[in-house]
Amino acid sequence: MSSTMNEGMIVCVAVVGHQNNPLYIQSFTKGDDSLKLHHIVHCSLDVVDERANNPKRSGLVTNETFLGLLNPTENYKVYGYLTNTKVKFILVTTDLEVRDVDARVFFGRFHTAYIDAVSNPFHIPGKKITSRKFAERVSTMVKSFGLSSGG
Template identity: 40%
Template sequence: MIVAAAVIGPANQPLYLATFAGEDDSARVSTMVHCCLDAVEEKVAAGLRGTTPGDAPDSYLGLLAAEEELRLYGFITNTRAKLVVAVDDPVVRDDEMRVIFRRMHAAFVDAVSNPFYAQGSPLTSPRFDASIRTIATSLGALT
């Protein structure tokens, strides 16, 4: 189900990318993740304009892009970091994706809360990587 997971920083710098479909797909998935950042910005801008004062916009961005057999879904944190997941299942439900992103967001918060982590630097924590791989594997990733 999950082919790749990525974390993109607030300035659109790649912080983390894990692929689960093989190394030959890594460059293609990386390119697709980078290309869907425009869709993230559009959805964020549209979502922030439509809310009333005091309401928090929804962090789940939904489907960002669909190319060939892959679909990319997005989530944005309060700090404007973007979580992107590539899925090869054409009928993934939004509630399933929300669960995936909640778990990924919790792992991300744990990783960046480390006092030794320099904000904006790549996420090289083995614990974070293991958490993302566990999330992907438990939800049917191709490993």
Template identity: 75%
Template structure:
């Protein structure tokens, strides 16, 4: 189950954060997302130590905790997508598929002529689409 998704700008400014759990966990999930940004910066800035290649957007597992796993994705414009999941046995292929749909939804949201680049995403359509993508995420289907 996906607990939270986030979009973070190229200057580590939060553009979108949605939690799919109880309100008590929202702050904890926000903290976990913030901690994961350090891992992304380390992987991007130290390519020799990382397996990240120039044309690879999927960053893989970033930050495992006792009850959550955080996966990351980096766009060409250095916008970061993060997914926090409670399913500790999710496959990379499923996560890649999720991020492809997530990226398509993001592109549609920022292509709106009323969206100001670099500002928070306040689109209700984007929020609904993300909720649908999260609800449709079922590991093992590779859709």
């Protein structure tokens, strides 16, 4: 893997319940900055709530689930997605040139994987997602992020 391959990568994904309880959070960095990434995810929840509660002011279409860029930091870009059940998906990338279409495609796939995971009869609603299959699907999606906008 070349160093240019790492420039546009996802460093963290999270699923946060409607009461801001973390259901799934995974860092994809080699360093030990997962605590910093968890903090970034936590801070972005306020922006998600702000946009969800004031859709007109933030310029969102009322039924839009993709919230777009939430809060760019010096080193990361944070994107958000809100399901119709108020579950929040957060995506943290190192690429400052992520296209909205790539983020939308990722969130669509991530949402499908989430639905499959919580539809498991052994999953307890509102509890952390512990499915290894879900984690593997997410990892595969993260590795292929931005490589193509196609299916």
